[in-house]
Amino acid sequence: MWFHQENPLPESFPHLNCKMHYFIFIKNQLYCEDLKVYDLAKEFGTPLYVYSKKTILDHFFKIKRAFSSIKPIICYSVKANSNLSILKLLVKHGSGLDIVSGGELYRAKIIGCPPKRIVYASVGKTDEEIKDGVKYGILMFNVESLAELEKIDNIANRLRRKVDIGLRINPDIESKTHEYIVTGKKESKFGMDFHTIESVFINRVNYPNLNIVGLHIHIGSQITQAAPFIKAIKKVLNLLKKLEKKSSLKYFNIGGGLGITYDKEKPQTAKDFARRVIPLLKECGLKIILEPGRFIVGNAGILVTKVLYLKDTPKKRFIIVDAGMNDLIRPALYNAYHRIVPLCRNVKLKRKSLKPADIVGPICETSDFLGKDRFIEARENSYLAVLGCGAYGFTMSSNYNSRRRAAEVLVDGKKVYLIRKRESYKDLVDKEINLLNPR
Ligand code: LLP
Numbered sequence: 001m002w003f004h005q006e007n008p009l010p011e012s013f014p015h016l017n018c019k020m021h022y023f024i025f026i027k028n029q030l031y032c033e034d035l036k037v038y039d040l041a042k043e044f045g046t047p048l049y050v051y052s053k054k055t056i057l058d059h060f061f062k063i064k065r066a067f068s069s070i071k072p073i074i075c076y077s078v079k080a081n082s083n084l085s086i087l088k089l090l091v092k093h094g095s096g097l098d099i100v101s102g103g104e105l106y107r108a109k110i111i112g113c114p115p116k117r118i119v120y121a122s123v124g125k126t127d128e129e130i131k132d133g134v135k136y137g138i139l140m141f142n143v144e145s146l147a148e149l150e151k152i153d154n155i156a157n158r159l160r161r162k163v164d165i166g167l168r169i170n171p172d173i174e175s176k177t178h179e180y181i182v183t184g185k186k187e188s189k190f191g192m193d194f195h196t197i198e199s200v201f202i203n204r205v206n207y208p209n210l211n212i213v214g215l216h217i218h219i220g221s222q223i224t225q226a227a228p229f230i231k232a233i234k235k236v237l238n239l240l241k242k243l244e245k246k247s248s249l250k251y252f253n254i255g256g257g258l259g260i261t262y263d264k265e266k267p268q269t270a271k272d273f274a275r276r277v278i279p280l281l282k283e284c285g286l287k288i289i290l291e292p293g294r295f296i297v298g299n300a301g302i303l304v305t306k307v308l309y310l311k312d313t314p315k316k317r318f319i320i321v322d323a324g325m326n327d328l329i330r331p332a333l334y335n336a337y338h339r340i341v342p343l344c345r346n347v348k349l350k351r352k353s354l355k356p357a358d359i360v361g362p363i364c365e366t367s368d369f370l371g372k373d374r375f376i377e378a379r380e381n382s383y384l385a386v387l388g389c390g391a392y393g394f395t396m397s398s399n400y401n402s403r404r405r406a407a408e409v410l411v412d413g414k415k416v417y418l419i420r421k422r423e424s425y426k427d428l429v430d431k432e433i434n435l436l437n438p439r
Contacts, residue, residue, distance in 0.1 A: 218255025301390025324361025
């Protein structure tokens with residue numbers, strides 16, 4: 001048995017002056033709202049995604065309240081966590097949806113999201129996806145290239161519809177985040193530069209089946225400061241001044257990207273962010289759209305995993321768990337930090353008496369780790385929780401190594417709901433065609 005003590009879990013965040021989430025230790029047992037996470041692990045098995053409804057709604061309403069003076073349309077970014085129950089929860093409370101594929105549109109339809117609360121970005125929309133969006137009557141497509149403008153115009157013509165679109169601008173803005181999730185630099189594939197955008201307005205007659213109703217920016221993700229947003233918004237305001245009478249614009253979509261606390265980050269609060277950008281946004285006189293993903297669900301989910309083995313090598317200590325990079329790819333892909341805590345902690349343990357260990361999964365890759373050099377209390381068959389997994393956790397999971405995707409549960413006070421069953425082995429092969437042994 002080893003005992004490793006991770007940094008104490010911050011239960012409240014003085015700089016935020018509020019609770020960040022409802023995963024808290026009570027008498028050294030981790031709870032999600034009113035339920036002991038250990039009991040959930042026993043009941044549903046592991047690996048298990050556990051979400052807190054209260055945390056999701058708290059964050060949604062934090063943004064809504066912060067921006068209440070301008071009443072924006074909040075379109076939750078489906079890619080962060082696309083579970084139907086979570087989408088339904090947010091839509092029921094007034095959220096719209098930001099989608100990027102036919103699959104996300106399908107989810108939006110299933111949960112009955114009103115079409116006029118859906119915005120659709122993506123650099124690679126297919127004909128089929130565009131047709132589906134047009135037929136459903138979504139609020140707008142956010143168009144990312146001239147070629148796509150032409151394509152949507154053609155499809156609109158064939159369907160005899162006038163289609164509302166927004167133009168996604170690439171404002172060429174530096175934002176301090178992981179290079180893989182920067183989207184507003186001129187080197188990135190997203191949006192169009194200001195010259196191209198101006199030329200679209202000048203040549204509007206070339207797109208007779210489109211109404212250009214919006215401008216869109218999304219400069220990146222996990223951005224903890226307001227400064228890059230402000231820079232980007234100012235650039236767009238300059239463009240708007242130039243366009244003035246030429247435009248029939250109604251909406252300005254400032255994207256998502258608000259960062260959260262994984263480790264020691266002290267991101268701006270929604271309130272601070274709003275206080276800084278609202279004066280600028282008011283200047284433009286357009287209806288504002290926001291597309292937060294991570295901010296709403298990031299800290300509302302954890303990944304619960306069971307310790308399978310403890311392994312000491314001459315060089316390293318490993319805690320081998322039953323969740324791997326197929327369940328949570330963020331550490332492998334971005335070297336992302338996620339706090340990891342035992343479900344039952346022993347507060348008497350002294351960190352300095354412990355050795356650091358890597359928490360690794362069962363997958364055949366060296367990048368299959370959830371955390372490195374952590375001081376964590378672990379023994380075979382005990383459980384750990386990986387925190388901050390509500391966004392880009394399950395949605396980026398895969399079946400690599402023929403592993404079944406995890407189950408997901410949603411906690412609401414004293415109640416728990418299974419919102420996705422654990423995949424079965426049959427699910428793994430269901431779509432495959434076995435030529436040697438046809439079924
Ligand atoms: N709007 C657009 C057009 C986006 O592309 C994104 C995210 C969002 C909104 C939501 O951004 P958020 O508020 O969640 O930062 N897999 C990465 C994050 C990729 C974000 C992609 N786009 C990660 O795990 O950190």
